[in-house]
Amino acid sequence: MDFAERRSSDLATWNLATAIRALAMDAVQAANSGHPGMPMGMADVATVLFRDHLKFDAAAPNWFDRDRFILSAGHGSMLLYSLLHLTGYEQMTLDQLRNFRQLGSITAGHPEYRHAEGVEMTTGPLGQGFATAVGFAIAEEKMRAEFGADLCDHRTWVISGDGCLMEGISQEALTLAGRLRLGKLIVLWDDNKITIDGRVALSDATDQKARFEASGWRVLECDGHDPADIATALNKAIKDDGRPVLVDCRTFIGYGASKQDTSGVHGSPLGAEEIVKVRGAYGWEHPDFVVPDDLREAWLQIGAKGRSAREAWNARVDALPADQRTAFARRVSGETSDALAPAIAAVKAKALADKPKLATRKASEMVLEAVNAAIPETVGGSADLTGSNNTLTPDLGIFNDQNRHGRYIYYGIREHGMAAAMNGITLHGGYRAYGGTFLCFADYMRPSMRLAALMGVPSVFVMTHDSIGLGEDGPTHQPVEHLAMLRATPNTWTFRPADLVETAEAWQLALTTDTTPSILALSRQNLPLVRQDDGAENLTARGAYVLREASAAPRVVLMSSGSEVEIALAARETLEAEGVPTRVVSIPCMELFRTQDAEYRREVLPAGTVRIAIEAALRMPWDWLLLGEGGAEAKSGFIGMDGFGASAPAPELYKHFGITADETVKLARSLM
């Protein structure tokens, strides 16, 4: 079918879709920046999806049982913004479309979570939407199992481009979804055969359908510009047979433009003249940003069509016994269970009584044993290092295709896919996800960790083997720069607890924030319990605190974190024995210390003393504490790494790299 034939074959749908196309062209033109090609190409598919299938109510964007719609190809943001506007999302006014990509608007260049209702997550970095959607679908399956299909029964829809499918993360995501049989996950592939550099064939010759089928997906296809064919495909797609679904939507990028079917229409405005021509071809006779009333009404009806379903759902919720209703409401709210605090308090009390010597990864396991038994919302997992990350506790059960009640996921050797899925599980609502790997392999999941920080999703990354203390596996597995990388990332808490008490406190903070992801950097090697207070206050929440006071006004302050706090304490003993009053400051979370008021910071780190920081990692994140914060008034030094590690038993490595109490004492003497 050519263009005109398509239009006449189903004029009503054509016009609905053309409203999207026109708004996208206009907004990109107004911004003089943006990506018109994708919205123009996928408008027909999106129209049929929203009209026939997507369960939502524009008047209640956060209705829990809505279908989730995720635009993995986030550069096509105007597709989403047009849909939100047309279907009647209150915030998404015409002014917002006119201010596309302008400072302060909710219509950012790529969809940003928390900017606009109806944006389920931030997308743009390719593949992230797809991989995060796997987490949404996991959470939906789990909530359905836990609370019943009356309360949770919805689909996760994704629009994915060729870029998303070429990124490695897509492989991790699709194989995980295939194994877990997430049959209500439906990916609409914008198969336009064009990337920025030209034809997809320039760089890829993959049979995507065969690829997906190889991992247990069901694959459908349609002419992405033929409403009837799209409808047929989507009607098949929604029949859940346990396999996730890929719909190959054959489309033309920049449909209707002179440069249709080229990368020229991908990422820049069409130009005013061209837009006039394209409008003509569309048979769209309305001025910029104008949508005629009849079409507005038709789209608003689509935006309201889910209202009765939502009201019926509300009625079912209201009809629940009070305790169930309360439990469900709490889970949906994301509020952490009140049972967390006493569980943490009990772990701390027992720790202070027993004074166990153990690796903080083991400490974390003990905390999780208490936490997972006390609160139902945690969903754990590991990227194939369960026994090393100590992330599986007895109560959880394994989540898989046979057991939707399981609360632990074997993510496989897929760090990146895991991190994205964790974000999705938490974003969906009902659960808080944590997942483990070695700290060094934060590298493999950086893009998803960054997205958690940018979105403000409180995923918890359990990162064990956090230094040369890993030992013989050597420098490929020994993080040295990773703490700097993580601490440099905005809106991220990097916890490096020194013992079981600090580990419990870090978990408490990580599981109660609603806006910040956490990293728990945990040791492989055993560590003594260093805390001696009564444990009543969560001192980790301060970021840094005086762990051992000097015998008199301190001449030396030793700052440290994690496994090196033990070294600081030993150095203090020697210095004190030599008559040097020495304070030890534990710094389990620099980011939180930075937010304390100046007075507290000065109290902890008084000016005029020698300052030494001890951490088996690079110095960069310590400079502000060594040289700033009043540190300039005296001498300071650092005990740590200044390059990559090596392969050897951990105690030898600590000696080899001079990260010892002896070296600390020597340095202190030299600075006094």
Place this chain on the structure above:
Amino acid sequence: MDFAERRSSDLATWNLATAIRALAMDAVQAANSGHPGMPMGMADVATVLFRDHLKFDAAAPNWFDRDRFILSAGHGSMLLYSLLHLTGYEQMTLDQLRNFRQLGSITAGHPEYRHAEGVEMTTGPLGQGFATAVGFAIAEEKMRAEFGADLCDHRTWVISGDGCLMEGISQEALTLAGRLRLGKLIVLWDDNKITIDGRVALSDATDQKARFEASGWRVLECDGHDPADIATALNKAIKDDGRPVLVDCRTFIGYGASKQDTSGVHGSPLGAEEIVKVRGAYGWEHPDFVVPDDLREAWLQIGAKGRSAREAWNARVDALPADQRTAFARRVSGETSDALAPAIAAVKAKALADKPKLATRKASEMVLEAVNAAIPETVGGSADLTGSNNTLTPDLGIFNDQNRHGRYIYYGIREHGMAAAMNGITLHGGYRAYGGTFLCFADYMRPSMRLAALMGVPSVFVMTHDSIGLGEDGPTHQPVEHLAMLRATPNTWTFRPADLVETAEAWQLALTTDTTPSILALSRQNLPLVRQDDGAENLTARGAYVLREASAAPRVVLMSSGSEVEIALAARETLEAEGVPTRVVSIPCMELFRTQDAEYRREVLPAGTVRIAIEAALRMPWDWLLLGEGGAEAKSGFIGMDGFGASAPAPELYKHFGITADETVKLARSLM
């Protein structure tokens, strides 16, 4: 076949393989740490490979035309070390095996490049070996096209585990290899169906053979413990029909141990008692670390079997016309062409004469136009952002299955696969690889960038759109913490040039080092030429230098990099007009400045002045320059970002985040 039957069916091969198995068990036991299961499982395959096919001469480990053997499953390092020892690599003594995983030995926990000859690259982080091998195979195809099969004609062999195949990077690697039709790349998949968490089926249900075939691979299979079947498969594998080859080697992890076929045998010693039992089962009656003379001799013959091929190759090289011989020898040596320096000098001279205002990404393109025309060893590419990264110059031609002479690779939307392939191209020899993406997407290739640093491979990462200057695409695409991350990484040069002259200097440094990868962080937006000296010295090599001197002894020193140097210069104008002598220091590479002697550093950054750093990124990497290096003696401040960016036109963002000359002047006044 059971165990005993296999042994008796081909006792000679059995014993060759068992020598590997025994050494692996013994070394892991001696280290009390390591991974015996994989070497025990893949010993048979490796034996047949080394005996029948691998082209190498243990007496000349760096012979250019050797086959490359890459152990992507690097945790099985004892497989490689055993092979190197048995085949007679001089360095790989029995003592080294006895000192497996000990400080100072060349037998690190995972194979480390530059530690031992015969180790083609560092492996361990999963998937990296596989993806880097793609680069090796690209370089081989290119060298063969350029110099003929008489001088270059060898295969790239990879041993890959399930972990490598589950990592997303494997998808990027295999699709790239399939598209480029790298028929001499052969991946031996250790298909033992076990991962650390248990059966592969726990987390994956992928039909790997179908997956590889979907991207144009040829798939073979064999019983990985049957020498005859292995031989049949490898004999087929070496017939290059243009498709890369996956050989599904069905093996048992920990072959012969009680815990065979479980993850229990993956990553810890078997124990002395168990080893006695396994030796018995193997019919191996020799003490720890003892290999009987006849087997030693047989293995040494395998190690020497490539000698005649090497001598014939040497003769062919010697017979070349002198100029060709010299050219070939230079390329093999990795030495940069003498033509680089004059090409760079010409660009600098023209820049200083013309004073063009342009984005440094465009400046980089101008440098590359000169460089690529002058020297033949550069191989460029981009992860589908060619027009934005400005990485393609007219002379290069496209490398693909039709044109092996092309020097530019359309890597597709595969940042991670690109970075690994770049490392492989450079490691192979003959070429220096550079490749582009947005700086923000350094995240997607972090593991391979780190490996470049750890190995000391001089890959050049062309990272454009290096700040909020990217504008409307918004915070997902705007790096803020990435400069900190990269500067914190050991053995990495992070260049952020301010204009065309510094860009040319950075390229010169990046293309002449043999041991350090470089990042070029380049602007999207236009920048004026700031250099005014005669360009005779490469000032970027100093890391930092005085760009504009103060009119008198400086009271204020403004430090900056890249696109913010312009702001520093404007602020200086105002301050000087107000009578405040102000120096501007350009810092294109902090890492290089750190290596300058103290006297030079003091000269550039005199104590006692107000110091302000200006960079559209986070402050962390600047602390040592603001507070240290004599900075403590006066006040200092930072103009930059303290969180994520936003979506808006770049000039508005600079104003919004206060990164302007006005704000700099205000801050300077407040500090004086």
